[in-house]
Amino acid sequence: MTNKLKITFLLGVLMMFCSLNINAQLKKGQLVDGIAAVIGDEIVLESDVDEQINYGKQQGIATTNRCEFLERLINNKFLVYAAKKDTLIENRSAAIKEQVNAKYKQFLSQFPDEKTMLAAYKFRTSYELKNAIEKIDTDQYYGQEKYKRITDKADVTPNEVTDFYNLYKSQLPEVKDEVSLSQIMMYPELTEAHKNELIDKLKKIKAEIQGGETFESQARIYSEDEGSAANGGLYKNISKGQMVKPFEAAALNLQEGEISDPIESEFGYHIIQLVKKSGKNYDARHILLKAIPTDSEMASARKKLDSIRGLILNQKITFKDAAFKYSDDKRTKFNAGVLSGADGSNKIERESLAGTVTYELAGLNKGDITTAFDDVIDRDRKVVKIIKIEDVIPAHHIQLETDYDRIKQMALNKRKNEMVEKYVNTKLPTTFIKIDSRYDNCNFSANWKKETVKK
Numbered sequence: 001m002t003n004k005l006k007i008t009f010l011l012g013v014l015m016m017f018c019s020l021n022i023n024a025q026l027k028k029g030q031l032v033d034g035i036a037a038v039i040g041d042e043i044v045l046e047s048d049v050d051e052q053i054n055y056g057k058q059q060g061i062a063t064t065n066r067c068e069f070l071e072r073l074i075n076n077k078f079l080v081y082a083a084k085k086d087t088l089i090e091n092r093s094a095a096i097k098e099q100v101n102a103k104y105k106q107f108l109s110q111f112p113d114e115k116t117m118l119a120a121y122k123f124r125t126s127y128e129l130k131n132a133i134e135k136i137d138t139d140q141y142y143g144q145e146k147y148k149r150i151t152d153k154a155d156v157t158p159n160e161v162t163d164f165y166n167l168y169k170s171q172l173p174e175v176k177d178e179v180s181l182s183q184i185m186m187y188p189e190l191t192e193a194h195k196n197e198l199i200d201k202l203k204k205i206k207a208e209i210q211g212g213e214t215f216e217s218q219a220r221i222y223s224e225d226e227g228s229a230a231n232g233g234l235y236k237n238i239s240k241g242q243m244v245k246p247f248e249a250a251a252l253n254l255q256e257g258e259i260s261d262p263i264e265s266e267f268g269y270h271i272i273q274l275v276k277k278s279g280k281n282y283d284a285r286h287i288l289l290k291a292i293p294t295d296s297e298m299a300s301a302r303k304k305l306d307s308i309r310g311l312i313l314n315q316k317i318t319f320k321d322a323a324f325k326y327s328d329d330k331r332t333k334f335n336a337g338v339l340s341g342a343d344g345s346n347k348i349e350r351e352s353l354a355g356t357v358t359y360e361l362a363g364l365n366k367g368d369i370t371t372a373f374d375d376v377i378d379r380d381r382k383v384v385k386i387i388k389i390e391d392v393i394p395a396h397h398i399q400l401e402t403d404y405d406r407i408k409q410m411a412l413n414k415r416k417n418e419m420v421e422k423y424v425n426t427k428l429p430t431t432f433i434k435i436d437s438r439y440d441n442c443n444f445s446a447n448w449k450k451e452t453v454k455k
Contacts, residue, residue, distance in 0.1 A: 038434045040081035067442035076143040083146035094237040102227030151416040164411035172398040178347045180391040182337035185329040188293035188301035198269045202262040225288040233285035301384040305372035
């Protein structure tokens with residue numbers, strides 16, 4: 001691979017190596033359907049290249065030439081092939097397949113209708129797009145798991161971080177305006193009357209099922225779980241620890257075919273039917289009614305959070321202690337409420353902030369705390385938040401003194417990529433690889449064509 005350092009790493013299906021430098025392109029009109037490459041028993045189709053180019057465009061990834069996309073696919077397929085033979089990597093194919101409908105609906109929510117979405121992603125039918133999502137997610141899972149296995153012991157010393165900086169500082173990017181933020185987030189509490197309304201509705205649905213309706217049909221009609229409603233509420237091959245604790249506890253306390261009473265989880269209220277239990281895994285159906293707070297319930301939550309803000313401003317409690325005591329965000333409450341940026345640090349580019357947060361932070365300075373405001377998180381769940389500006393970092397060129405953690409991560413990523421490159425080069429001679437002749441003009445970084453190196 002080239003020694004040129006690239007700092008920007010592609011995410012999702014394209015997240016593999018950061019050191020690619022491919023300049024060749026296919027001639028216009030040369031592309032036809034067929035097999036682009038074979039790696040072991042993994043196949044890359046021409047349509048796979050097309051799909052990932054289109055997928056990348058929709059995810060905001062800057063497109064490059066076709067040769068570069070093919071090499072990324074070959075890189076990933078090579079690790080996928082190795083991962084599937086690695087007995088220490090869990091087979092998650094069935095679980096990934098079950099999650100396809102949920103991701104499909106997530107995509108659909110970004111478009112006015114299904115026809116517009118399919119046209120944007122350049123697919124003729126929903127089946128084709130779902131099949132593409134499954135293939136992409138499967139390859140992503142196995143590729144990333146093998147990547148983790150290979151790079152598990154990767155580390156860099158302080159001296160190596162300094163050496164990395166001195167060697168590449170002229171290539172390191174400008175840092176845009178950033179902020180460090182902490183938050184306290186709360187789920188609005190439903191009134192007892194609202195809770196009882198949801199519970200009574202689930203009890204009525206359960207009675208209808210016991211009276212002759214099928215659980216599957218009722219799930220399609222009533223369940224508000226986008227990931228399973230269309231499939232009759234069914235989740236297959238669930239492993240222990242995969243679902244939230246109230247769901248798992250209720251499901252595993254049932255006999256096959258039995259239906260639970262209404263139970264509460266962080267997503268709302270459910271009734272659950274255990275379909276099958278096999279060893280450590282199980283199949284279950286459920287009907288979910290989301291706990292969507294009313295306007296008055298949202299107002300009560302804002303009032304409660306504003307009172308907590310008042311205690312912080314009056315120095316009755318620190319923001320750190322308030323986050324630990326009151327925040328419902330499990331990801332940040334044990335870390336003083338500190339939010340993480342895309343690179344894992346506590347620095348977040350201002351332009352990457354959600355519009356709601358940007359609006360609330362407008363005009364505030366370091367140390368200021370917003371008043372309580374409404375926001376929406378995973379699966380359109382309504383929450384209320386207050387956010388504190390811990391620091392404001394103006395745009396600047398990366399420096400060792402102020403950006404050590406960021407530079408360390410870059411150096412570590414480079415080390416990991418070198419470890420993967422070494423692994424690939426070690427396994428390459430004994431792995432069957434065939435690339436279609438239409439890609440003969442591509443200048444691949446790795447020796448995928450297994451050409452003899454002239455001495």
